[in-house]
Amino acid sequence: MVEHARVISPPKASVKDYIQLMKPGIVVWLMITAFSAMVVAAHGIPPISTMVWTLMGLGLSAGGAHAVNMWYDRDIDRIMKRTQNRPVVTGKISPEQALAFGIAAGLVSFIGLGVLVNWLTASATLAGYLFYIFVYTMWLKRRSAQNIVIGGAAGAFPPIVGWTAVTHQLGWAPWLMFLLIFLWTPPHFWSLALYKQDDYRRAEIPMMPIVRGPRVTKAQNVVYAVLTVLASVGLYFTHTVSLIYLVSAIVLGLAFVGYTVRLWLEPDSETVWAKKTFFFSLMYIAGLFVVMMI
Known part of the structure; x- marks a missing residue:
C-alpha cells in the first residue's frame, strides 16, 4: 500500500x-x-x-x-x-x-x-x-x-x-519641517550604517560608508547636522513656534553637531560614537517635535 x-x-x-x-x-x-x-x-x-x-x-x-x-x-x-x-x-x-x-x-x-x-x-x-x-x-x-x-x-x-x-x-512651516527631517536623515542613518557595514556589504547595498569610506561619511555627517540645525532654527521665523522652541532648537542642535564632530574624530576602526550618534539623533529629532508642540 x-x-x-x-x-x-x-x-x-x-x-x-x-x-x-x-x-x-x-x-x-x-x-x-x-x-x-x-x-x-x-x-x-x-x-x-x-x-x-x-x-x-x-x-x-x-x-x-x-x-x-x-x-x-x-x-x-x-x-x-x-x-x-x-x-x-x-x-x-x-x-x-x-x-x-x-x-x-x-x-x-x-x-x-x-x-x-x-x-x-x-x-x-x-x-x-x-x-x-x-x-x-x-x-x-x-x-x-x-x-x-x-x-x-x-x-x-x-x-x-x-x-x-x-x-x-501649505505654507513655509510644513516645508521647513519637511526639510528638517530630510536633512536629519543622512547623519541619522549613516551613523547606523557605520556600525552595520558588514550587513550592507554582504547584501551589496551601496551605502555611503562602503562606497566612499567612513572618513568621507563622517565628514558629511557633520555638514548635514549643521544644515539640520539651520533648518530647525528657520522654523522659528515662520512665527508658528515660540522662543522656547528657538532656544531648545539651538541647544539640541549644538549637541547634535557635537556628536557628529566627536564621531568624525573617532578612529575609523571603532564604532562607539557611531552607535552613540545614532541613538542621540533619535532623541534629538523627537525632542525638537515635542518642543514644537509645547
Whole structure:
C-alpha cells in the first residue's frame, strides 16, 4: 500500500505578523511628526475626528509602503542580520500576500483620507507612499550611495500631511519641517550604517560608508547636522513656534553637531560614537517635535 506524502502548508499569518510587516516602530515615529505638525497648525489640539482619521490614514499608508518594501527586498533581507526575522523572510507571510496587502493599504488610505479629511492631505500621503516604493526602494537603494539622502524625503512627508489636514493648505512651516527631517536623515542613518557595514556589504547595498569610506561619511555627517540645525532654527521665523522652541532648537542642535564632530574624530576602526550618534539623533529629532508642540 502506497502512503501518500503529506503536503505541509505554510503557517497561517497572524495579526502580529501583519503588524510586523508594517514596521510599527517607524510608523509610530511618522505619526508623531504628523501629530506635532497638526498641533502647531491648530495652535493646540486639533479636532479629534481630523486627528484620528489623519493618523490612521497615514499609518495605513506608511505600513502599506513598508509591506511592498519587504516584498521587493526579500532577497537581501535574508542576507542582512537585522532583517532576517521579517515575516516575508521567515515565510509567515508570502511575498504575494505582502504585495497585495501593501497595495490595498495604500489605496484604502488615499481614498479614506480624501473622503474623510481632504484631498490635499490624501495626495501628500500618497506622494510619500509612492516615493518610498519607487524612488527609494526600487530605484535608489541598490544603485546609489545617495539612496538615503534622496530617499529620505519619503520620511519627511508626514509633517505636510498633518499640516494640510488642519489648514487645508501649505505654507513655509510644513516645508521647513519637511526639510528638517530630510536633512536629519543622512547623519541619522549613516551613523547606523557605520556600525552595520558588514550587513550592507554582504547584501551589496551601496551605502555611503562602503562606497566612499567612513572618513568621507563622517565628514558629511557633520555638514548635514549643521544644515539640520539651520533648518530647525528657520522654523522659528515662520512665527508658528515660540522662543522656547528657538532656544531648545539651538541647544539640541549644538549637541547634535557635537556628536557628529566627536564621531568624525573617532578612529575609523571603532564604532562607539557611531552607535552613540545614532541613538542621540533619535532623541534629538523627537525632542525638537515635542518642543514644537509645547
